[in-house]
Amino acid sequence: ILNVEQSPQSLHVQEGDSTNFTCSFPSSNFYALHWYRWETAKSPEALFVMTLNGDEKKKGRISATLNTKEGYSYLYIKGSQPEDSATYLCAFSGGSNYKLTFGKGTLLTVNP
């Protein structure tokens, strides 16, 4: 069983704050790391797929970094807006079978 841990479980911030959260995964046999955004009553939507150590990806105010040697990825949101409120999921692929294993997510609430 591959453990993909996300922290914190939930987070409340004020509009305009910048925030970040963490995804930890096994550092051996890494293949890919995904980030998804999941709004209430909708389905998860992909933000980033990263495959190389040191990868940095950016989409608007959201960016992500990847450290495969130590087994973590950070997701950053700059200047949070209420519409950023969602659950942010990471998913790790690696190990012996390369299946995508999801973390339980970080629930972000941005207060206006």
Next chain:
Amino acid sequence: DAGVIQSPRHEVTEMGQEVTLRCKPISGHDYLFWYRQTMMRGLELLIYFNNNVPIDDSGMPEDRFSAKMPNASFSTLKIQPSEPRDSAVYFCASSLSQTNEKLFFGSGTQLSVL
């Protein structure tokens, strides 16, 4: 493309009944995945197909669960007989590859077994 299409959106059934969930992947995607979302366990992979062939069904909870993909544009997940503990949201997703291409999720089926 309309995206991944799942039906029904909601299903309420009684314990012991057969339940069939349906999925149409995005055209051209070679991989199709069935996931189950619960509060306790998060998103769990049940089974995935590559080019209509089941590759890994180790996540299927027990023999009451079965999945088929008779062609590139259609898959079913069947639960027979259903039990209250099967209540969850079931997602279908498709992608161009197993792991390093993003997954596209359907809207999910909210299943309630009474």
